Amino acid sequence: MKLDRGLFLIGNLAPDCNKANEDWSAFTPDAKITHFRSIGSKCEPERFLSEYYAQSDEISRKSFILGYYAHLLTDNLWGDLIRNWKDENPQIKEKMSKDKSHIWTIKEDWYGQDFKYLRENESNILLMSFST
Template sequence: MARYYGIRICLTLERNAMGTWICHLRIAEALLPALPEIDAAAFCFGNLAPDSGVPSADGSAYDPPKEVTHFLTHSGEDEASIRDMRFYRAYVRRGAGAEASFLLGYFCHLLCDGLWSRRIARPSKLANAALFQQGGAAAWGALKGDWYDLDQRYVRDHPQCAFWRVIVPAPNPPMYVPLVPSAALHRQLDFIRQFYQHPDPQRPLDRRYPYLSQRTMDRFVAESAEDIAHILALLAQGAQAEGADTALALLPAERVRAYDELGE
């Protein structure tokens, strides 16, 4: 665990190399026009819910572990191995209520993390091989400094975004699946509110981003929202991604390739 913006947050675990919270919310917000029947607040909260595992004192593990919250089978797997269709088949139901909207949001979070691993996290590790040779924990900390500073800059510059309009004022929802206790979900949502409402004034946000640029983050949000909307439409039409553990298998292979352009 490290001090970041005055709050304890783990930035150094490789298995935390997943989409940032504001990235998830931006994609959720981009999906809303295509999902006019859903409960928007519940959907946004569902897009944050999988990251509700309580970290251990040293940040080396989570309770419940990511094998549970992110449908990973083996310890050490990264988010490219998320078995999101297992969640979909077990929990996602059609409907317009808060529960159905929350569960659909949870599913979208898993899809986003799978795309982030393929497009951002894995190529970032390859592109910064020399940095990782010096030490993986410090390298992930450096990369995630860019990731979360971009988050902070976005919420600063977009006062009408879903974080401010939905997450801050809305009451915490129940956890609708028996994967994470409601208390853990509420603790994490309160943490996220605190994290983005009170940034460290000593951290410059208007700077060069060597590991992940604003342009690449914006590209990821736009393309991932488009791809997830396409997946949801296919599933609504009856597609089942037969023989695959992830609905990303419904996308053309070129849509899930690693990004060549990452930082500035």
């Protein structure tokens, strides 16, 4: 199947397009909705796909849905990676257990790395797809 690259990329970004409150402790809409979480912190990508993919034969819609699905799968893999990393680093695990907001200190560096990558790699797929 041929996908629309732009709509796939937008679908991949869509789950994280929510608004944070002032201290970033809550989001609207809640991640339980945007990331199809019913129990715990794991996304349910298969539930998302079964609810939305078969509803349309349009390439544009399927492209967006598959991008969204890829994001949910990736978030689960990323979550597993972070949980394993914490388990292998007792100091980090202890710090994060005592201070639930410490994750934002770590994420601040991750977000900085995202922007650094985009600046240093002008031929990345996002800039190539959406630059005018």
